[in-house]
Amino acid sequence: MSVPPPPEPIAGARLLFSLDPATSHLNHGSFGAVPIVAQRAQQRLRDEMESDPLRFFVQGLADRIAHTRRHLAEFLGADPDGTALAPNATTGVAVVLQTLGLRAGDEVVTTDHGYGAVTLSVQRECGRTGVTHRVLRVPLAATDEEILQIVRSGLRPGRTRLLVVDQVTSATARLFPVAAIVGIAREQGVPVLVDAAHAPGMLSASVRSIGADFWVGNLHKWGYAPRGTAVLVVSPAWRDRIEPLVVSWEQESGFPGRLEWQGTADYTAWLSAPAGLYTLRSLGVDRVRAHNAALAAYGQRVVGDALAVPPVELLDPGGPTVAMRIVPLPAGLATTIDAARALQARIAERLAVQVAVMTFDGHGLLRLCGQVYNSPDEYERLAVRLPTLLAQR
Structure with missing residues (x-):
């Protein structure tokens, strides 16, 4: 199954935040990001x-x-x-x-x-x-x-x-x-x-x-x-x-x-x-919601394909504006909270990517978020580099 195209970016949205450009911030759901205004x-x-x-x-x-x-x-x-x-x-x-x-x-x-x-x-x-x-x-x-x-x-x-x-x-x-x-x-x-x-x-x-x-x-x-x-x-x-x-x-x-x-x-x-x-309304609330959900879905498919996850296991959260998606990790990874935290820290240190690594029912999950300051290439770079990192257990 082909990966759906990413949404059109919202022009100028990245400049509204003071996030470090050297890091891909794909985990908005944990602590958010405060607009400069x-x-x-x-x-x-x-x-x-x-x-x-x-x-x-x-x-x-x-x-x-x-x-x-x-x-x-x-x-x-x-x-x-x-x-x-x-x-x-x-x-x-x-x-x-x-x-x-x-x-x-x-x-x-x-x-x-x-x-x-x-x-x-x-x-x-x-x-x-x-x-x-x-x-x-x-x-x-x-x-x-x-x-x-x-x-x-x-x-x-x-x-x-x-x-x-x-x-x-x-x-x-x-x-x-x-x-x-x-x-x-x-x-x-x-x-x-x-x-x-x-x-x-x-x-x-x-x-x-x-x-x-x-x-x-x-x-x-x-x-x-x-x-x-x-x-x-x-x-x-x-x-x-x-x-x-x-x-x-x-x-x-x-x-x-x-x-x-x-x-x-x-x-x-x-x-x-x-x-x-005010920032959210200025960008357009419905526009932001649709963009973020579509971008998270794109990231899920790109990273899921890189990890050879069957499409049937790349679950749809069930809502058109849910801007978080999960990708199952290979068996044996992040099976405990401590292991999940350690892997999350490794991804941040080695790949300069902030993601959430979760454990659910003894299985490791990678949670990706979509936000107006993100771009499709950030998920694509993660997809290229993550398999190698995960193989280095």
Whole structure:
């Protein structure tokens, strides 16, 4: 099967970022890349903060945070009154777990595609409370209908206190049918937390249309915001029960203020997040989404062909704007987290290419991302050089 042509590049997009041109940055999904305009906006805010810290924190900061919150919520299709800013999605997950009031006899259900730090957070909370953590096994190539059946049969009404499911999985780059999953869970009276770390900026589905009890998403990945910018969206029934991980002077103000205010935290990342969205909108949101997904698909096929991966194993994530793809690695490679990290470091050092190397169900996976600052030749160069490196075990 021939490799599909790459998308047309977006002229000038590479110049909007300050990335080192000596390295191919094919792993946008891990830490993102902040456009220069957002970097400068944040630096101006830092300069303002340092010129008069008391004035910055005391005079009008709450209003500025609220304005940013409304701006981001509108972009995500979320209720501003049910949205709180947070440092990252994992923090939002920890807040939700603390809020539930879990007790012995309860259970939290996740899938084996879940993000590692979220899984660790669930395990820690379950260990503290005597709650059972059950993991639903979802085959790598499962269809949406198969995923829904696994979820339907995996919930236990009366015992399952929370279902955690990814919108786009980190390790396997799969788009899960989260709205349908939420519908199934609601029928059984099970609250759902959607880990949407990769959704803001990448996907078009609004938070309202998903209807989850809790939804967490990072803006510092595909939304071009400075790092440390995320949101937790909470349905009306849960808002009064949400408690921050650390109590602050805004404790009595309720949600979202009690969650957002942490005294002397650096709020400049949040306040400059709209500048990142400005860059995305200037390029054209739909145009960027389509370009990135097509470029990731091109990279997957080019690298997959170089590693002699059968086309049937080069999985489609199931969504037209999913800008991450996986390539199975040869047997015996990256079968553990430590081995995956070591291989990722070798690729970066030897080939000057930043990629994500994952392990799933004992198999190594190479995760490639597509972004406006990438070009087809970066994947082509990786395809030429990677087989030799992998052969040098």
